Amino acid sequence: MTMKKITVKLNGAEHSAEVEPRLLLVHLIRENLNATGTHIGCDTSNCGACTILLNGKSVKSCTVLAVQADGKEITTVEGLATAEGLHPLQEGFKENHGLHCGFCTPGMMLRAVELLENNPNPTEEEIRWGISGNLCRCTGYNNIVKAIQYAGAKIRGDELPSTEPEFV
Amino acid sequence: MTKIRCKTSKEIGGMGHSMKRKEDARFIQGKGNYVDDVKLPGMLYMDIVRSPYAYAKIKNINSEEALKVPGVVAVVTGRDLEKYNLHWMPTLMSDTQMVLPTDTVMYQAQEVAAVIATSRYAARDGKEAVMVDYEPMKPVIDAHKSLDADAPILRPDKEGKTDNHIWHWEAGDKEATDKVFNEADVVVKQDMYIPRIHVASIETCGCVANYNKVDNHLTMYMTTQAPHAIRTVIALVAGHVGLTEEKIRVISPDIGGGFGGKVPVYPGYVIAIAVSFLTGAPIKWIEDRTENLQADSFARDYHINVEMAGTKDGKIQATRFKVLADHGYTDASANPSKFPTGLFSIGTGSYDYNNAFMEADAVYTNKPPGGVAYRCSFRVTEAVHAIERITDRFAMEVGKDPAQLRMENFIKKEDFPWKSPTGWEYDSGDYHAGLKLAMDTVGYDDLRKEQLEKRAKGEWMGIGISTFTEIVGAGPSKDFDILGIKMFDSAEIRVHPTGKAIARFGTKSQGQGHETTYAQIVAEELGIPAEHIQVEEGDTDTAPYGLGTYASRSTPTAGAAAAMAARKLREKAKKIAAYLLEVSEEDLEWEPGKFFVKGAPEKVKTIQEIVFASYTNHPPGMEAGFEATHYYDPPNLTFPSGAYICVVDIDPETADIKVRRFVAIDDCGHIINPMIVQGQVHGGLTQGIAPAMYEELIYDEDGNILNGTLMDYLVPTAVESPNWETGHTITPSPHHPIGAKGVGESPTVGAPPAIANAIVDAVSHLGIKHLDIPITPFKLFKKLKEVGAIS
Numbered sequence: 028m029t030m031k032k033i034t035v036k037l038n039g040a041e042h043s044a045e046v047e048p049r050l051l052l053v054h055l056i057r058e059n060l061n062a063t064g065t066h067i068g069c070d071t072s073n074c075g076a077c078t079i080l081l082n083g084k085s086v087k088s089c090t091v092l093a094v095q096a097d098g099k100e101i102t103t104v105e106g107l108a109t110a111e112g113l114h115p116l117q118e119g120f121k122e123n124h125g126l127h128c129g130f131c132t133p134g135m136m137l138r139a140v141e142l143l144e145n146n147p148n149p150t151e152e153e154i155r156w157g158i159s160g161n162l163c164r165c166t167g168y169n170n171i172v173k174a175i176q177y178a179g180a181k182i183r184g185d186e187l188p189s190t191e192p193e194f195v
Numbered sequence: 196m197t198k199i200r201c202k203t204s205k206e207i208g209g210m211g212h213s214m215k216r217k218e219d220a221r222f223i224q225g226k227g228n229y230v231d232d233v234k235l236p237g238m239l240y241m242d243i244v245r246s247p248y249a250y251a252k253i254k255n256i257n258s259e260e261a262l263k264v265p266g267v268v269a270v271v272t273g274r275d276l277e278k279y280n281l282h283w284m285p286t287l288m289s290d291t292q293m294v295l296p297t298d299t300v301m302y303q304a305q306e307v308a309a310v311i312a313t314s315r316y317a318a319r320d321g322k323e324a325v326m327v328d329y330e331p332m333k334p335v336i337d338a339h340k341s342l343d344a345d346a347p348i349l350r351p352d353k354e355g356k357t358d359n360h361i362w363h364w365e366a367g368d369k370e371a372t373d374k375v376f377n378e379a380d381v382v383v384k385q386d387m388y389i390p391r392i393h394v395a396s397i398e399t400c401g402c403v404a405n406y407n408k409v410d411n412h413l414t415m416y417m418t419t420q421a422p423h424a425i426r427t428v429i430a431l432v433a434g435h436v437g438l439t440e441e442k443i444r445v446i447s448p449d450i451g452g453g454f455g456g457k458v459p460v461y462p463g464y465v466i467a468i469a470v471s472f473l474t475g476a477p478i479k480w481i482e483d484r485t486e487n488l489q490a491d492s493f494a495r496d497y498h499i500n501v502e503m504a505g506t507k508d509g510k511i512q513a514t515r516f517k518v519l520a521d522h523g524y525t526d527a528s529a530n531p532s533k534f535p536t537g538l539f540s541i542g543t544g545s546y547d548y549n550n551a552f553m554e555a556d557a558v559y560t561n562k563p564p565g566g567v568a569y570r571c572s573f574r575v576t577e578a579v580h581a582i583e584r585i586t587d588r589f590a591m592e593v594g595k596d597p598a599q600l601r602m603e604n605f606i607k608k609e610d611f612p613w614k615s616p617t618g619w620e621y622d623s624g625d626y627h628a629g630l631k632l633a634m635d636t637v638g639y640d641d642l643r644k645e646q647l648e649k650r651a652k653g654e655w656m657g658i659g660i661s662t663f664t665e666i667v668g669a670g671p672s673k674d675f676d677i678l679g680i681k682m683f684d685s686a687e688i689r690v691h692p693t694g695k696a697i698a699r700f701g702t703k704s705q706g707q708g709h710e711t712t713y714a715q716i717v718a719e720e721l722g723i724p725a726e727h728i729q730v731e732e733g734d735t736d737t738a739p740y741g742l743g744t745y746a747s748r749s750t751p752t753a754g755a756a757a758a759m760a761a762r763k764l765r766e767k768a769k770k771i772a773a774y775l776l777e778v779s780e781e782d783l784e785w786e787p788g789k790f791f792v793k794g795a796p797e798k799v800k801t802i803q804e805i806v807f808a809s810y811t812n813h814p815p816g817m818e819a820g821f822e823a824t825h826y827y828d829p830p831n832l833t834f835p836s837g838a839y840i841c842v843v844d845i846d847p848e849t850a851d852i853k854v855r856r857f858v859a860i861d862d863c864g865h866i867i868n869p870m871i872v873q874g875q876v877h878g879g880l881t882q883g884i885a886p887a888m889y890e891e892l893i894y895d896e897d898g899n900i901l902n903g904t905l906m907d908y909l910v911p912t913a914v915e916s917p918n919w920e921t922g923h924t925i926t927p928s929p930h931h932p933i934g935a936k937g938v939g940e941s942p943t944v945g946a947p948p949a950i951a952n953a954i955v956d957a958v959s960h961l962g963i964k965h966l967d968i969p970i971t972p973f974k975l976f977k978k979l980k981e982v983g984a985i986s
């Protein structure tokens with residue numbers, strides 16, 4: 028098979044690779060570039076475990092070819108935290124028990140990054156629709172919603188909502 | 196309701212604290228280590244050729260073209276494995292299952308051959324190039340027809356098999372129960388089907404098998420909930436080729452959800468081991484989602500006939516259950532050996548009556564094998580659905596409110612321990628308190644009023660209740676084993692000189708948060724801050740032997756073992772403290788984290804000082820060091836319970852069903868970490884609404900799966916999943932060292948009947964008495980049309 032040379036910027040660092048034109052972006056990220064925080068949960072573009080940001084837009088990286096990412100910027104879970112600390116979404120997920128097994132979490136957070144960028148103060152309903160392309164089999168979503176609300180408040184600089192479980 | 200009490204300070208972080216999870220740091224930063232993240236030098240990839248037919252003879256497998264594909268190294272068939280007697284393997288239920296077939300395929304998507312290649316893509320190309328000639332045969336798909344005289348005998352390989360019957364099982368007293376039924380005022384009956392579903396954890400199954408020829412040693416990275424049991428199984432299956440148990444290390448890395456689907460041994464694992472053994476190369480096998488849904492263990496698939504007998508005024512007197520269990524082509528359930536129907540006999544429910552009889556027959560069909568949990572402790576969901584549906588039918592029949600009827604029939608708090616008609620001894624419960632709290636929280640009386648008003652206007656809403664008793668924590672060694680190994684579990688605690696500890700367990704978290712909750716149990720008992728207790732599981736070379744994590748057993752067994760091992764250490768600590776303070780042990784008193792002299796609190800030794808002394812200044816005659824191990828064999832199971840109320844609104848034109856509210860009150864005894872318990876309940880509830888309204892694996896009459904991808908097998912998203920309202924009561928288990936009961940599966944068990952009861956309740960005035968799950972708008976629409984309520 029003819030190989031194609033591509034260059035991508037993954038979490039700020041430039042990488043070049045010789046790839047088959049059919050190589051999926053998620054495989055480029057996980058296997059060629061060894062960033063295994065992005066996961067694969069299906070083969071039909073339904074689960075969202077592979078969600079990343081491509082030039083700032085959330086995409087399912089199992090549904091994009093690596094060659095389509097040539098010259099573009101990719102952000103994965105490994106690129107969320109900064110020298111100052113965790114990203115508000117990472118903090119939100121941890122503080123609100125927004126994850127159990129953690130398999131859906133990277134995709135969920137990356138999806139939420141774009142969601143909050145487009146809508147900094149979403150309602151519960153808007154969050155639920157906003158993450159409806161991402162499946163979580165463990166958490167029942169309540170705490171994922173809370174985690175995103177928490178991150179929204181943090182990004183806006185509002186008072187942070189309580190992280191105590193509402194357990195009557 | 197009992198309030199959650201914390202005996203330790205927040206710094207220590209023992210039981211009752213909503214400590215944030217220790218494991219999260221790696222997961223939120225993409226540093227988890229799941230099996231597909233394991234990459235070894237020289238690793239080869241495996242892909243599997245699968246059958247397009249449900250039942251067919253294999254005439255020929257031609258690998259010639261596949262072997263020409265660049266990167267393809269080998270194609271392995273059943274004939275290759277047969278040379279090593281590895282083409283069949285035992286199931287956990289003492290049945291047999293093909294690793295790769297030599298002659299016949301028994302279900303669609305069954306493994307037929309394996310392709311080994313230098314990359315994932317090459318393996319897939321190779322798979323496409325393998326040519327298989329099949330001779331299709333007429334399959335047995337409908338379990339009800341499996342025993343017909345003209346049905347083909349599916350397992351002629353089993354000696355003396357003349358039909359497709361697998362086993363018959365009974366519990367309770369048939370004669371006494373029949374007598375009550377014959378004399379009862381009221382008898383209600385219902386046929387129901389609990390459909391075949393799939394756990395669909397977001398991570399599929401897979402492994403990296405790494406056999407090292409030089410040391411004759413196998414390291415198996417594997418998505419397994421029970422690494423120790425797997426090691427033993429591998430040794431039993433492969434001992435004859437020299438892989439004895441000390442040469443096998445099973446590592447269960449981070450697991451992306453299990454729910455029972457990662458208990459069985461799948462053919463892919465065995466093929467990967469065999470190929471690694473033959474080639475000396477590490478072999479990675481990661482199934483894709485479609486393979487996962489189509490071939491890995493299903494759950495449920497029980498056809499149930501349930502009957503309830505009682506008095507006109509609503510006293511339950513007896514129940515009868517008759518089950519037809521569809522197991523696919525082999526019984527590959529993951530139940531304890533003596534329990535072919537799992538713990539189905541919990542199905543007599545939360546009600547006080549003395550007569551019940553249950554029977555079940557299992558049959559072979561041309562469907563994938565399985566019968567695993569789907570987040571349910573051994574067939575409890577099926578049983579609870581039957582009893583909670585029939586209780587509602589009975590209430591309807593005698594004209595009583597279903598909440599009131601339950602209140603009148605509950606086993607009373609003071610009657611525990613309570614002996615059930617099928618022989619269980621329920622340890623404790625307060626069912627009245629649970630239902631009352633649920634009714635108060637949801638505003639039950641007002642909802643009933645609203646329902647009446649709405650009905651008058653032609654609007655439909657329903658209120659459904661489920662008050663279930665769970666049975667978890669398998670189990671006491673006198674009855675519970677898997678392949679002969681008793682179902683204890685274990686903990687080993689090793690405290691370092693500076694007072695920080697590592698604790699290892701025979702269980703394996705798949706998201707339940709063991710790294711946090713086990714640390715909290717040890718913190719509770721020893722006063723060492725949970726933050727400084729590192730928990731490890733999943734490596735058979737280092738962890739003590741245990742049977743693994745499923746059936747909500749980790750807290751009841753390994754959690755108890757943690758407390759017991761810590762108590763052994765506290766005894767030792769007491770001796771050291773007495774020595775250091777020069778007093779007798781009787782003069783000492785314990786407070787979390789320290790021993791002090793009674794009446795002289797300034798004479799004190801902290802646990803850290805005591806531990807340090809155990810390494811630097813231990814009393815003469817005492818063993819140095821500070822570690823303990825405990826294998827905990829529970830005296831009984833634990834019986835968590837719950838009271839769930841669901842409110843639904845139905846669109847009278849489209850039959851669309853909206854869950855307006857769902858209140859779940861759980862009683863799992865003492866709570867280790869409220870945040871985690873609540874999280875478990877949320878997750879379990881979504882896995883409860885899933886089979887109640889969305890999920891079912893559907894086969895056509897030729898055995899083709901009609902919804903074998905995530906595109907049409909409907910796992911609920913955040914939109915279908917309502918905002919769960921949760922709460923708790925606390926009735927500690929009297930026999931468990933920390934009074935805990937286990938919770939992971941209660942909501943999955945309890946939610947479906949609450950939802951089904953709510954939907955039926957919404958349309959019961961139109962003459963609808965029952966609907967099988969999943970209750971989709973389409974199914975409801977058809978039924979409403981049938982009764983003339985919708986045009």
Ligand code: FES
Nearest residue numbers: 068069074075089
């Ligand atoms: S892996 Fe499931 S959507 Fe990409």
Ligand code: FES
Nearest residue numbers: 127131163164165
């Ligand atoms: S946390 Fe397990 S799938 Fe979401």
